[in-house]
Amino acid sequence: MEGSFSSPRTDSFPAGLRVLVVDDDLAWLRILEKMLKKCSYEVTTCCLAREALDLLRERKDGFDIVISDVNMPDMDGFKLLEHVGLEMDLPVIMMSVDGETSRVMRGVQHGACDYLLKPIRMKELRNIWQHVFRKRIHEVRDIEGQECMEEFQMMRHGSELSDEWHSFSGGELNSGKKRKDVENKYDDKDFGDPSSAKKARVVWTVDLHQKFVRAVNQIGFDICRNLSGFQLFSYHLLEGDDFHLCLAEVGPKKILDLMSVPWLTRENVASHLQKYRLYLSRLPKDNDLKAAFGVVKQLDLSSQDSHGSLGLQNSLNTQQTDAASGIYGISGNKPITQNANPKFCEGDLKGIVSVPLIESKKATIHDIPDPPKASSSRTGPNHTFGPLEPDVKYGRFDSPVRKQYSWCDVPQIQFKQEHKVNLQIENGFNHLPSVSSRPFTREREKPGYMDIKPPYTKCSNQQIRQAIPIGSGANSFHVQSENPVTSFQAAEPTLSATTWSMKNHGLSQIFINNMEAAQRNLVLGSNSGFASMDGDLLACLLQGDRCPTNVELLNKESLNHNSQDLFAETPAYVYDAQRFDYEYPLETMEYPVIDQGLFIV
């Protein structure tokens, strides 16, 4: 059924629960269908993961829960899982004949709410409604929590970040009163029927998500700007993998205000933020990609030439293949040194770290090698963003990479210092996993690239956005030479080391979400051009580690700037939009910021 969740159900919950079963094994598909029907559930079956995703997207709010097999020919079950979780935020149950601990763990890591072993008994299916119910309840709680946190953040804004963070994570929200209010508000809702607790879902289109990202980045950037380099640095050190630098600072209300979307509520933003954070937090911690943050270093483009050498590095994807990295090679457009643009230190760039979006070990960015295709991508959202597949490419981001977020470096960034930054790109980037994003040193120099405009620079320097052409082929990644990002190729997953080097540079870095980077990578891989990364990135980001759509898929996609496909891969909420607007250059930038901020420890 389409429409909002509150589609009428004559039966009492959980009867009528709308289940989507995905399994390439026809016998099991039939069995499960029969079993679920016997439980009075409403069943839809699908033997292809792709089909299932299409179906889910078509009928937003048309399903309550998804049951999927782990091993499917067209798409890895885990990828599907990620997609679903990010895009639709539905509970997903995984099934397999293989009950090996590592597999089960992987399922859980990817966000599965349960893992069933075949042969499955009907009694196991009878209780799946609990996952739906639980999610509803948690959603409400999260929103409440978000609001509380927001209050807290606002109160603590400006103080030592570390302290703030620690206090925050300590759970010492002093907005007790507010929490109470919020709780009261929810108490009024009728929780008797869990289904009614869910409000109509907001469709997070690419555009909307971009706005969101931009807002978050803006906030995060502002926050970072206010922090001293040391603060940020130490924060980073303390927090390690989890980058929640700006988390505490980024509250839904603020985001909402910045977004200025009249019909959007704070609650919508809060839950979106939550999902995003969850996504990021789910990124695999093993050597696969961790939420690679694409940190876009934004060079203060205050210099006359507005292109700040922005080393956007989206070392999102750990493109393991050199090819990938090659693509990103710095296009050498503008030497960083030109007009006193600060050079990006590679180290810095590392910070950008690619988003581990995809934990794909497979990270084989096949498509990267075809830059030419990318060009077309920039034009439209159609870039085939390398759908989440890129995630795969990112493959090996491990947590250290995460740390890379250049957030740490942020302190160093003195946005104003445009010229002092020395980008030692070479070094830094080498280690970076394939960088998906490209730093744009210039503002729109390449069509299709998202211009990265330093949001904060007083000058009109543009923020360099990671114009990571998401779908566009590697070309897009040509990071302008200034952008150290490009050198990420073959960067080791652990960027961490290098990021710190950034501190010496007064670069304003804009950290791009790894996701974005990852997306970019995806895009890169797919040769899509700049593809509006936003969308893709979003997708990627959203997907978090789920993002990863199959590499194979990505590869295929990349070739056709079929944004649809790409989008398909990208979990992002933006799925609907499927279009990236170049106008949202900030997206990329914002992403990193947000991610970082959003990552809740």
Place this chain on the structure above:
Amino acid sequence: MERNQSHRQVANMRKALFDQRYLDEQFVQLEELQDDVNPNFVEEIVTLFYRDSTRLILNIEQALEKSSLDFSKLDTYMHQLKGKTTSIGAIRVKNECTQFADYCNAGNGEGCKRTFQQLKKEYSTLKKKLETYFQFARQIGPVETACRSSY
């Protein structure tokens, strides 16, 4: 009388399948799912199983004929097949799958081939038995599976 005899015959056949460990509890589950809406549910599933797995068996066969074996691929195939066997409770075939997977992991090509032969045998034996069983079962009309628990 004759009807009873036929019923008994079918029941015995069924029991034998369980006693001889050709089928396990999963088969019983399928029987329990059978109802007025789907009166031939069990047979449908078995048919689906055999149809679905034919290609897989062929793929494995071809893969085993290669001069240099791709164990990882073989393992993947076998994993898929194993999943399918669980749908009808074909326990003997499933056991062969497990054995095959072990040999794959050990890189034992000969072991794989031997096991595969065994697997095919079990696979087709079960098929015949089930075909016969269903034939008889159809003859006696809708049958309530008796003595489910005691197989």
